[in-house]
Amino acid sequence: MIPNLDNLPVYDTAGVNERIARFCSRSIKSNSKLEGLKLALSMVDLTTLEGKDTTGKVQQICYKAMHPHDTLKNIPKVAAVCVYPAQVAIAIKALKGSGIQVASVATAFPSGQSSLEVKLLDTKFAVDQGANEIDMVISRGQFLAGNYQYVFDEIVAVKKVCGQAHLKVILETGELDTLDNVRKASELAIYAGADFIKTSTGKIQPAATMQVTYVMLDAIKDYYIKTGKMIGMKPAGGISTSKIALQYLVMLNEVLGEKWMNKNYFRFGASSLVNDILMQLVKAETGNYQSGNYFSKD
Amino acid sequence: MSRLAIQKTYKLYIGGKFPRSESGRFYAINDSKGNLIANMCLASRKDFRNAVVIARNAQSSWANSSALNKGQILYRIAEMLEGRKEQFIAELIAQGETAENAKTEVLLAIDRLVYFAGWSDKYQQFFSCINPVSSAHFNFSVLEPVGVVAVIAPEKQSLLGLISVIAPAIVGGNTVIVLASESKPLSAISFAEVLNSSDVPGGVVNILTGKKEELVNQFASHMDVNSIIYCGADEPLMLSISELASNNVKRTTFYKKNDWASDSCESPYFIEKTQEVKTTWHPTEI
Amino acid sequence: MFKASWAYDEAPESTNHIQLKKKYDLYIDGKFTKPVKGQYFDTIDPSTNEIIASVAEATSEDIDKAVEAAKKAFVGWSKLSGKERGKYIFRIARLIQERAREFAVIESLDGGKPIRESRDIDIPLAANHFFYYAGWADKLAYAFPNRSPKPIGVVGQIIPWNFPLLMAAWKLAPALATGNTIVLKPAETTPLTALKLAEIIHESGLPKGVVNIVTGAGETGAAIVNHPNVDKIAFTGSTNVGKYIQKAIAGTHKKLTLELGGKGANIIFEDAAIDQAVEGIINAIFFNQGHVCCAGSRLFVQESIANLVIDKLKNRMETLIVGNPLDKNTDIGAINSKKQLQTIENYIKIGLNEGGEIYQADCKLPTKGNWCAPTLFLNVSQSHRIVQEEIFGPVLAIQTFRTIDEVIEKANNTPYGLSAGVWTQNGAKIFHLTQKLKAGVVWANTFNKFDATSPFGGTKESGFGREGGLHGLKPYVKFD
The missing domain is CATH 3.40.309.10 (Aldehyde Dehydrogenase; Chain A, domain 2)
Known part of the structure; x- marks a missing residue:
């Protein structure tokens, strides 16, 4: 049933910004940095979501997902590869046996401006192609018009079609205007059955910010306090450097703590982040600052 | 047969009422020839204590009344005083002023009330400010009344001096307990009658008559008095006031001036003497 | 329930760029001067209780010298044009900014506060205070319409140990801008940044005797409070000491501002x-x-x-x-x-x-x-x-x-x-x-925010007078 949205916690932006500033002022050095970088790498949903994606492109990033940088020992693989439904089968094949998940966007991604019927078919197609994870978008237009029931029902319906596949619900926070709206949308998604809540499609600016992520983590925290159920979190878009990724991890560490500090409950939706992490790891090993020339693009 | 005049009984003014001193004591005020003008109440420290309780209780609602309202009430006091100016002139003369000085003093006193009445809704604009802080906050500083003010009124110019000191204090939202001129207390108590018929809420101005040597130390040491104003030049007394004021970090103001008639007695800086600056912060980010 | 598991490794701020002497003298009349009685006390790092440096203990003889120097300097400083005064204060602000990190490290070392706070709050705010009041020096007539503000004279300033440099800035900047000369005493547990500030003031070329910095404990403070040639006391500290000072200067010509305790x-x-x-x-x-x-x-x-x-x-x-x-x-x-x-x-x-x-x-x-x-x-x-x-x-x-x-x-x-x-x-x-x-x-919807432009100070037993902003000028001027 749709949750009561009237008594949700509200957010004071200045206060949230101050808290974020505290996370960002944490200085992560030495082993804790290496540990953090490797953790971040293991949490990446390596993503390509372009109209021009082809079999070749998808195969390339799948290989990158499995072999981020073979000269570095003891580094993890990424968590998943995230593609459009039409590329799911290719990714499944390319990643076979690697343990890396295949996530597919769905539901008329990125705008969500289609009928429920089309969205369900879109989802079903992705699932049928073998996607382990579905990244759906909510209907922001309906949300902003106040039709929360519509948004809720849609998520419930998609969840049903997902079957065994994990459902990540994209709020597209860049279109929700206020932190209070982000909380409201998080609440709808969680109560409608989301396994993860996700900030952005990556197609709208701003994409993920620490502020909206903070609010979403707070929603996850409150839900856990109430029900004991753990929901995952995926900030996506704009997280391009190790430094930013570590700041997100500090926030995760200090807000939700150890149970969430793994790829089952936290993901980064990113692409260029991977190479930046790798450059940092190589720098830590060799002591030299690195050049992009030594790190494969896809 | 000549008619026997009805003499006025002068009492204290506390909480909008005219009680006698709880002590039952009095002191005589004589004219220069030694004839009795009136018996004044000799207020005790208990009278003062009662007055402080009443002034404290009256303070927040007085402070909360609108600036416009306070201005109108001060103006109303001036109106009532204007209507009874002959009585005040006569009383000053009876207490030894020349006719000319008495008239000048009463007229100036009325005008001074009007002067401070006009400041009621302006001084805040003069002293307040918005502070351009570096962070994303809206930050402003305004004046607030210090609270309960104890006043030892000037010994000379017993009407004009008294009004010049209490008008800026009350227009700023304070309540006051005044010790009237010891040697010339009549005008103060007659002024209390004016106050009582001028819409001034009870307890905003409380007037005691009595001896400085008995009461000043009580004024200075009372823990529920926020500020003390002493008008005069008695150095040992000022030392004593300052020392006792430190008990509760009381704000002290000393007016050593003799002449309350000069233009320099009219400025908003007199109001500022019994005000505190309050700074408020609020975030501006949404 | 939400216990953090990721332990951050040590990330110590580097200390090799700071310059600290083993021994600090008094800063009087533009010179670092040995105390008359030759006594010194140790200042300690409260995070280890190890000695950082030894610091001169000023006695009443030293206070005499400091007040005398301030009195002599007042003649010239109070006559200097506001514009020129302001330029010295701007210069001090800049010098603090240039050496900000060094100040932050010393502040944390001497007082125990986290480097994040001394680096991000104390030191920048201290520099801002000098910057803010520097600009007032030649505009004082606009601060007090229809009045002519004049400097008071020799100001004795006694500051606490919780924000050592920042409190020094809160006290010094408005006093300098208004043309006073100063004898300042930092707290005995945290004297170092004030003494480093003395070095900066010296570098700034401020005329000798305008700022004198003397170190010591309660007795040193009492000698300042009771000195007959001090014209104003500005004190930040406990309500008890504040009351003592208010009483001690009763009957004198001294003006007073107090910033005391609280229970917010x-x-x-x-x-x-x-x-x-x-x-x-x-x-x-x-x-x-x-x-x-x-x-x-x-x-x-x-x-x-x-x-x-x-x-x-x-x-x-x-x-x-x-x-x-x-x-x-x-x-x-x-x-x-x-x-x-x-x-x-x-x-x-x-x-x-x-x-x-x-x-x-x-x-x-x-x-x-x-x-x-x-x-x-x-x-x-x-x-x-x-x-x-x-x-x-x-x-x-x-x-x-x-x-x-x-x-x-x-x-x-x-x-x-x-x-x-x-x-x-x-x-x-x-x-x-x-x-x-x-x-x-x-x-x-916020708390513990401070700014050079924003008046700060108490009511009731938390003291009187304001520091910061326009209202922070008034405690340092007198009128005819």
């Missing part, structure tokens, strides 16, 4: 942004180890959300990192001195004896040095001593309330009147509360 009420309504309010509570009481006169040390939570807020608060306290002040990740540093630690521990004992329910963060405290875990007291009331008295440490007393009138009454039920905080998303409620709370500074 921090009020959380059920319609607040709870999570940010919790952050505000943390910032209100644990900022600078609670060594803050305006700390929000009395928390009032509306009963309907009390359990939620207290749970969140406890949860948040667990993520606070207590330890090496020079570590960039430290949230709560060392208690400033052994003596202060004893005071705080004594109050914790009192709280327990009075039946308060204690909660302390489960954090590892270093073995050496002076430390106190972040502490809450639940089930206390207005009549508990830990609710009434200033503890000046990381100890929060929590009470609940039901109605607006009740909380206003309780918040104001204290002899202090320095600061207050209000948390609600209801605009009218904010203004109602900010008007009703008896305090010199009210923070709404």
